[in-house]
Amino acid sequence: MPDPLVRVEGLVRRYGEVPAVDGVSFEVERGETFGLIGPDGAGKTTTLRTVLGLLQAHGGSVRTCGLDPFRDRRRLSRRVGYLSQRFSLYGDLSIDENVSFFASVHGVRGFRPRRDELLEDLRLAPFRKRLAARLSGGMKQKLALACTLIHTPELLVLDEPTTGVDPVSRRDFWRILARLQQEGLTLLLTTPYLDEAERCGRVALMDRGKILELDAPETLRRREAGSVLEVLARPRRTAQEVLSGTPEVTDLETFGERLHATLSRTPREEAGAAAERLTATLRAAGVEVEVVRPVLPSLEDIFIARIRGRA
Amino acid sequence: MSAIEVSALTKRFRSFVAVDDLSFQVAEGSVFGLLGSNGAGKSTAIRILCGLLSATSGSVRVLGVDVLAEPERVKRMLGYMTQRFSLYEDLSVRQNLRFFGGVYGLRGQALAEREAWALEMAGLQGRQDTLTGALSGGWKQRLALACSVLHRPRVLFLDEPTGGVDPLSRRRFWALIDAMAGEGVTVLVTTHYLDEAEHCDRIALMHAGRLVALGSVPELKQVFLGRAVLEVTCPDYVAALRECEAQSFVHEASVFGSRLHLVVDDVPGVRAQVLAVLERTKNVPAAVERIVPSLEDVFIHSVEVADAAAGRQGAA
Numbered sequence A: 001m002p003d004p005l006v007r008v009e010g011l012v013r014r015y016g017e018v019p020a021v022d023g024v025s026f027e028v029e030r031g032e033t034f035g036l037i038g039p040d041g042a043g044k045t046t047t048l049r050t051v052l053g054l055l056q057a058h059g060g061s062v063r064t065c066g067l068d069p070f071r072d073r074r075r076l077s078r079r080v081g082y083l084s085q086r087f088s089l090y091g092d093l094s095i096d097e098n099v100s101f102f103a104s105v106h107g108v109r110g111f112r113p114r115r116d117e118l119l120e121d122l123r124l125a126p127f128r129k130r131l132a133a134r135l136s137g138g139m140k141q142k143l144a145l146a147c148t149l150i151h152t153p154e155l156l157v158l159d160e161p162t163t164g165v166d167p168v169s170r171r172d173f174w175r176i177l178a179r180l181q182q183e184g185l186t187l188l189l190t191t192p193y194l195d196e197a198e199r200c201g202r203v204a205l206m207d208r209g210k211i212l213e214l215d216a217p218e219t220l221r222r223r224e225a226g227s228v229l230e231v232l233a234r235p236r237r238t239a240q241e242v243l244s245g246t247p248e249v250t251d252l253e254t255f256g257e258r259l260h261a262t263l264s265r266t267p268r269e270e271a272g273a274a275a276e277r278l279t280a281t282l283r284a285a286g287v288e289v290e291v292v293r294p295v296l297p298s299l300e301d302i303f304i305a306r307i308r309g310r311a
Numbered sequence B: 001m002s003a004i005e006v007s008a009l010t011k012r013f014r015s016f017v018a019v020d021d022l023s024f025q026v027a028e029g030s031v032f033g034l035l036g037s038n039g040a041g042k043s044t045a046i047r048i049l050c051g052l053l054s055a056t057s058g059s060v061r062v063l064g065v066d067v068l069a070e071p072e073r074v075k076r077m078l079g080y081m082t083q084r085f086s087l088y089e090d091l092s093v094r095q096n097l098r099f100f101g102g103v104y105g106l107r108g109q110a111l112a113e114r115e116a117w118a119l120e121m122a123g124l125q126g127r128q129d130t131l132t133g134a135l136s137g138g139w140k141q142r143l144a145l146a147c148s149v150l151h152r153p154r155v156l157f158l159d160e161p162t163g164g165v166d167p168l169s170r171r172r173f174w175a176l177i178d179a180m181a182g183e184g185v186t187v188l189v190t191t192h193y194l195d196e197a198e199h200c201d202r203i204a205l206m207h208a209g210r211l212v213a214l215g216s217v218p219e220l221k222q223v224f225l226g227r228a229v230l231e232v233t234c235p236d237y238v239a240a241l242r243e244c245e246a247q248s249f250v251h252e253a254s255v256f257g258s259r260l261h262l263v264v265d266d267v268p269g270v271r272a273q274v275l276a277v278l279e280r281t282k283n284v285p286a287a288v289e290r291i292v293p294s295l296e297d298v299f300i301h302s303v304e305v306a307d308a309a310a311g312r313q314g315a316a
Helices: A044-051 A073-077 A095-105 A112-121 A137-149 A167-182 A217-223 A236-244 A268-284 A299-310 B042-049 B071-077 B093-103 B108-121 B137-148 B167-182 B217-222 B237-245 B270-280 B295-315
Strands: A006-015 A018-028 A033-037 A059-064 A080-083 A155-159 A186-190 A202-207 A210-215 A227-234 A251-255 A258-263 A288-295 B002-013 B016-027 B031-036 B057-062 B078-082 B155-159 B186-191 B202-207 B210-215 B227-233 B250-256 B259-265 B287-291
Touching: A006 A044, A018 A044, A018 A059, A018 A202, A018 A210, A033 A044, A044 A059, A044 A155, A044 A186, A080 A137, A095 A112, A095 A137, A112 A137, A112 A167, A137 A167, A167 A186, A167 B237, A167 B250, A167 B295, A202 A217, A202 A299, A210 A217, A210 A299, A217 A299, A227 A236, A227 A268, A236 A251, A236 A258, A236 A268, A251 A299, A251 B167, A258 A268, A258 A299, A268 A288, A299 B167, B002 B042, B002 B186, B016 B042, B016 B057, B016 B186, B016 B202, B016 B210, B031 B042, B031 B167, B042 B057, B042 B155, B042 B186, B071 B078, B078 B137, B093 B108, B093 B137, B108 B137, B137 B167, B167 B186, B202 B217, B202 B295, B210 B217, B210 B295, B217 B295, B227 B237, B227 B270, B237 B250, B237 B259, B237 B270, B259 B270, B259 B295, B270 B287
Parallel strands: A033 A186, A033 A202, A080 A155, A155 A186, B031 B186, B031 B202, B078 B155, B155 B186
Antiparallel strands: A006 A018, A006 A059, A202 A210, A227 A258, A227 A288, A251 A258, B002 B016, B002 B057, B202 B210, B227 B259, B227 B287, B250 B259
């Protein structure tokens, strides 16, 4: 078994007296896509920055690509790419010139074939003479990705890479990441979008400096103890009122015509029986019930249940 | 009754067509999502609907009022909240509420009542004197929402309201929106986050100024015509991805954890075809299951169909 590419053990990082990261441990295997997800202030960005050696750990240990990231920052920078939330492109340089600039910063020789390939894959090739300042948000973000990949890093660290990026650019983004992963690239990322977290092999749910859960998204969803029922009933508003008044229902969310009722105290095996109970309750209140059925909880459901559980 | 009626709306900036023959209706008390990429025309459309921008042609009625003829009248009937919450960061929560209340002509007892309501709605009781700049994204967002509805508008426009806000805050935000709709407020929201669009009763997808799909989320997922999404679970997904991408019946292949999602031609036997491909790569045992397309799948597909049609027109 080769060593993990990133190994974080009992990491603590404070700002003044306040611990932003408070005893976090995880490992990222080579070739894996690993996601840190959590609300603002959970400590995700701080964790990434210590993994990259941009911040020093106050406790615990961090190894990245076999190096001490803080002491060997310069050596590490040749082996990692970092797309931060405020990645700076040069607005008065063209797409081509931006990529060339980052290639020279990293001392990459003969970068042109790789540049051409990256721009082609990201569908930026037709615009390569355009100034970065004149690109749309999605295109800027794709260009930033090309710049972080020009030196062929082993590990790519992405901090909320698709915030503010439109769906088509987002798809381009993930397409190239999937291709690079076939070549062995490892991804460590943060995202506030839980549909995006589903693309990760494993995710760590973070809140207030701690990891609450760590596993494959699918495993987390299958393991979740409580039940979630999808409800389609008319009139929806009446159904909503009835369900919010039902003690068994711990959370209720609307998706257009459909409702998702979370029953966090009802074990998964009893979800079917609970669906029948809710159907009866709704009918008794004069609601026309089309469907009440158990569904797998989304990552968002699990996440929210965990955070509320801590509050 | 439709609270918003848009018909054949077109907006040109010189030779650039930002909004091209856009038509849709929004039922009173419903939540309607206007979705699209950057530059699709969403923001131009919403500005016209608010009476902030003139149209080149077409018509817009909001609560029966002709917006293009009487933009000032419409502005008073609307609430409008943008992505860059237009709050004053160096004012306290209470000062922001009073400022926006004043803009909407609220005074005395009426203002005090709405201020109290807004603090409760946004969950900001006890934080009246906090500087707005010191609030987290989620709090700011709820305060901005509260400010935009102080005057009890019957129509609320939300332009990219939740960019960069965490999941818990987004859920609270949508619960507030849903409650307002329940009281009869008509809500039109623009977003390019497709998971968020799942909250809308109906959705319009815009691309290059044009409407490319319109309907409820389940309807849109049904019109994923001629294509299906298969989820593949197999031992070596990297090899499987490479092999599947090379097949002519696979239009798109993407990685979700250690599984693949394939967009394929929706023809009988397509699952067997995929299984055969996997067997060739010795990638068994494998599971291939048909799954419901995501809204993102629907969006990408609609855009491709629209682009292909535009390409054909261009060639003709």
